[in-house]
Amino acid sequence: MKRRNFIKKAALGSLATLIGADIVYGATMPEGYTPLALGDPDPFKLFDLDTEMVVLNDKPWNIEAKAHLLDDAITSNKAMFIRNNGLIPENIDVNKWTLTIDGESVKEQKTYTLSELKSKFKQYTYQLTLECGGNGRSEFNPPAKGNQWTIGAVSCAQWTGVRLRDVLEDAGIKSDAIYTGYHAADIHLSRAPKKEPISRGAPMAKALQDETLLAFQMNGEDIPISHGYPLRLVAGGWPASVSGKWITGISIRNKIHDGTKMGGKAYRVPCKSVAPGTKVKDEDMCIIESMPVKSLITYPKTGAIIGKGKKLHIRGHAWAGELKVAKMEYSIDFGATWQECSVKQPVNRLAWQHFKASIDFTESGYYEVWARATDTNGISQPMLLPGWNPKGYLNNACHRIAIKVK
Amino acid sequence: MKQPKNFIAEVKNIYTIIVAMSTVIGFGVVVCIMMLINPTFFISADSTTGYIVATIEEDEDKIENGIHVRTGFVDDIGLMETVNNCTNCHSSKLVIQNRMSKERWLATIKWMQETQNLWDLGGNEAIIVKYLAENYAPENKGRRENLSGIEWYELNN
Numbered sequence: 001m002k003r004r005n006f007i008k009k010a011a012l013g014s015l016a017t018l019i020g021a022d023i024v025y026g027a028t029m030p031e032g033y034t035p036l037a038l039g040d041p042d043p044f045k046l047f048d049l050d051t052e053m054v055v056l057n058d059k060p061w062n063i064e065a066k067a068h069l070l071d072d073a074i075t076s077n078k079a080m081f082i083r084n085n086g087l088i089p090e091n092i093d094v095n096k097w098t099l100t101i102d103g104e105s106v107k108e109q110k111t112y113t114l115s116e117l118k119s120k121f122k123q124y125t126y127q128l129t130l131e132c133g134g135n136g137r138s139e140f141n142p143p144a145k146g147n148q149w150t151i152g153a154v155s156c157a158q159w160t161g162v163r164l165r166d167v168l169e170d171a172g173i174k175s176d177a178i179y180t181g182y183h184a185a186d187i188h189l190s191r192a193p194k195k196e197p198i199s200r201g202a203p204m205a206k207a208l209q210d211e212t213l214l215a216f217q218m219n220g221e222d223i224p225i226s227h228g229y230p231l232r233l234v235a236g237g238w239p240a241s242v243s244g245k246w247i248t249g250i251s252i253r254n255k256i257h258d259g260t261k262m263g264g265k266a267y268r269v270p271c272k273s274v275a276p277g278t279k280v281k282d283e284d285m286c287i288i289e290s291m292p293v294k295s296l297i298t299y300p301k302t303g304a305i306i307g308k309g310k311k312l313h314i315r316g317h318a319w320a321g322e323l324k325v326a327k328m329e330y331s332i333d334f335g336a337t338w339q340e341c342s343v344k345q346p347v348n349r350l351a352w353q354h355f356k357a358s359i360d361f362t363e364s365g366y367y368e369v370w371a372r373a374t375d376t377n378g379i380s381q382p383m384l385l386p387g388w389n390p391k392g393y394l395n396n397a398c399h400r401i402a403i404k405v406k
Numbered sequence: 407m408k409q410p411k412n413f414i415a416e417v418k419n420i421y422t423i424i425v426a427m428s429t430v431i432g433f434g435v436v437v438c439i440m441m442l443i444n445p446t447f448f449i450s451a452d453s454t455t456g457y458i459v460a461t462i463e464e465d466e467d468k469i470e471n472g473i474h475v476r477t478g479f480v481d482d483i484g485l486m487e488t489v490n491n492c493t494n495c496h497s498s499k500l501v502i503q504n505r506m507s508k509e510r511w512l513a514t515i516k517w518m519q520e521t522q523n524l525w526d527l528g529g530n531e532a533i534i535v536k537y538l539a540e541n542y543a544p545e546n547k548g549r550r551e552n553l554s555g556i557e558w559y560e561l562n563n
Contacts, residue, residue: 059497141547148503189495190523304561
């Protein structure tokens, strides 16, 4: 037996338990691909993840959940997608960590230590939905460039911190302020020290919302390193890239923030809809703000076989960016007919909502359960892919699971 | 006279076999018990580390079933140019999960040169673009694909 073969089998097979190592990548590993060595960082251990999480990219780390892993009302770290544009900061010293508020439209540039932030400002806790703008990108045709997220780049954890508004107002906001821009400690892939991997922001109206937090806790504990320890922004309902991680500064701008990934085609869609595959000029692209209405069936896991005459209980979550979900429906006949089902009110604004239903199947056969949410403006999820866009954002097409009745 | 002698020889033979087998089985049992108590008993941290280092040196560019084992890239003309220029900043996984035409792969390279500190690829550029466009080309997926890769299981609720 060749050594690499042995190591591969050892890493993936039953021998893994024998040598005390976890299975690296497991089912998601492309056929024929073998990790460099067992000494490589194991993301499941490194980030304390469910071993069914899917690693899309290991440099930088980009990892998504599967629908059934997101069944909990409050997303735990184990099932929370990780999206990075650069490398995770090294050697974080919380005692020396500071946040600087600056920019053209700040009245007085101010710097706060973490303990000053925690003691000076009132703390709030909200459950907030964070979805990657590119969640669902893998379905676009022609394909869009970037990490090929399927459905699992969404989470709804409980975040604790201070209001961004309180901090910005403490430094003072000039009347000409229109946008914020964040700066963070992550490292550019090229390791160029002055290059920011990502520096996005939000219009003042979003920055000043009650629920927009500078958070230092997730689900009642220090934020995990992969999610922005020791300080991150959380702006629920907007592309998660607005919720910068490892935050060291906020600039109050008198123009739309021009940091990395604010311009070009990043986190932008054509201002006017285009045919699939169209080349769109940068000046015809508009910044994504609120995410669209969407839902996910988190129980049962796709592929369930049930006996004829048995009820199938389904449940999941629905969310609608800045809005609420007003109606939830499911279909077992590929959208020919829809049944309304119950959906709960959100625990607070910008938190996802829970739905459930019990389904009777009268005939045996192959079924798909489709879920469709409608927001308070009467806008529903499409069954097919929504408008094609060059970077493959905002795919909120109905989620579906496969069921067999025998 | 012949028969008793044969008999003794056979008894001796069987005895030897029994002794040999019980030694082997006994040793096996002891090993199993030790493994059960401590699965890592026979694997010291040092020997594991040494093993890995040796592997990296030996098989850096091994091809298995048409796949470059270290990166997961398809083995074709331009493989090493791609490995050497396209996996320094980001992982090969970012390349492999994407599908683009020749023109779009080239545009992606230009974008990385303009914004991401990618160097001038010189004569390798054409080789790399050809390799990517031929091995990672888009397929028409339509407006919505069938569900695939379903793992069926009995649900008892």
